[in-house]
Amino acid sequence: MASTVIHAIYSDDDVLMNAVKEVRKKHLHINEVYTPFPVHGLDKAMGLAPTRLAITAFLYGCVGITVATLMMNFIMIEDWPQNIGGKPSFSYIENMPAFVPIMFELTVFFAAHLMVITFYMRSKLWPFKKAENPDVRTTDDHFLMEIDATGKDGKELADFLVTTGAVEINLIANEA
């Protein structure tokens, strides 16, 4: 089935914010908004769910500290408990202060790197990815709101979007 979308282009982030609110009031579906820089409060205005990236980072940190503890416990205490400079290698807890820097660093390492990789995967970013940019100006100084217009009156929608301050409106039909 053929689907149509409307690309409404704005030249100011404040106007964009108001437009997003207006469009949401009309119960139109916003597919995506493209901006050249982060617009504070845009996610709230669009009603996007809060990110759970911080929670994943906490869990990755827990993994990191577990890896560090198990690794050093096996190497330093269980596998070959040598006397190195008189450090007590009888149990993990006795020699723990010496392991803390590594435990700390691995916690940070796991939390940071795995969170970044999670971010790349969730936002589908990789080196040879084809850029999904509907209009090159949105990386410089224009803001683009993409609205689902399937089965809607394009003319009426365009007129409404002009009242919200859009400087340019394009109707795009995708043949499926």
Add this chain to the structure above:
Amino acid sequence: MYTLSKNLKLSAIIFMVVGFVLFAVDYVFLPKTIADIEAMHAGDAHGAGHGDATVADAHEADTHHVAPDDAHAEEGHVMTEEEHNEHLLAGYQNKPWSAVYIAAFFFFMISLGCLAFYAVQYAAQAGWSPLLLRVMEGITGYLLPGSIIMFVLLALSGFHFNHMFHWMADGITDPASDNYDKLIAGKSGWLNVPWLLIRAAIFIAGWNIYRFFAVKFSKEQDEASDNKSHKKSFKIAAAFLVFFLYTESMMSWDWIMSIDPHWFSTLFGWYVLAGMMVCGITTIALVTLILKGAGYLQNVNDSHIHDLAKFMFGFSIFWTYLWFSQFMLIWYSNIPEEVTYYIQRIEDYNLPFFGMLVMNFLFPLLILMNSDFKRVNWFVVMSGVVILLGHYVDIFNMVMPGTVGQAWSFGFVEIGSLMFFFGLFVLIVFSSLTKRPLEPKRNPLIEESKHFHY
């Protein structure tokens, strides 16, 4: 304007009276002579009231134990029972003094930490905090009485009313004396009573002068038609911070580290500073929540609380970082002259020493990590109370091993003096909050603060 409610005033006074009574009762029952200690160990009749009796018994059996920080004990010297009892007695004699000293320092430290945070707000021209400046001014109202009490306690030690500071003992720098201690004699250029008191007077004067002028300028700014006074506040805050960092560091050597005069640590000043800042910020958060709960400070919103909680979280971790840096370096290199400090704490103060890590690090780390929790008032209050108690234990661990040693316990003298100073602190802080409107009128950043949103 905030008015001090009768209930609060009465509760504060009740705290002080009950604290004083508890202190007095326990003071009467503390062992006063060697015979008392022997009797305490001989049967449980006298010892039943003291939770530490069993601890002392356990140590009595262990005659090979050498008190690590004891200047009288030579290396490898085995203590006889009489010597051990004498040692315990000296500890018991210091116990009430140390309890008062710890509680006095703890609340003094809160107001000084708060003053430093207050100066940082001006120096950094922070836009979120002007709504809280009056709360900070209120808390620093305790600085003058608190620092005078500290000075009096130091002077009393200097005039031999107690033996908390071993380096103040008679004849300690005199080679002809039995008390002669070569190491302490070598430090007597810095560690002598007149110079200690002069330094303390300079520090206290400097902090209080800053507090006086800071309050004066902020008063003037409220009535002024230009921002001249605000600029003065900015300059004096920057100057104070320089003075503060030097004097705070020296204060921590003088008032805390010199209790263990054979031991030294280079980052001790920062370590005390970190504890001070956490306590100051936590108290700001608690007082703000109390005032807000009572219907004052209408403009303070969740974002302000969130920011304070972030500071509590951050400085708790900073404190832990310094605690661990000090501990781990000494533990790792294991140099006898440094490591005795920790050996004594781990052997004799195991629970408070490691317990405070849970209270000061683990608990705030897990509770205050979540951004949503930092906006929930009772979460902030709960972690704030734990943090404050944890830092009381921190001061306890810094002072008690050097003054009381194995004779420590957490008894009525400690609880009583903590309650007394708590009552005094609440009374002074909340009455100084009544002196001025809780919201600055003409602070150039106040509008930003009112609309602060994170």
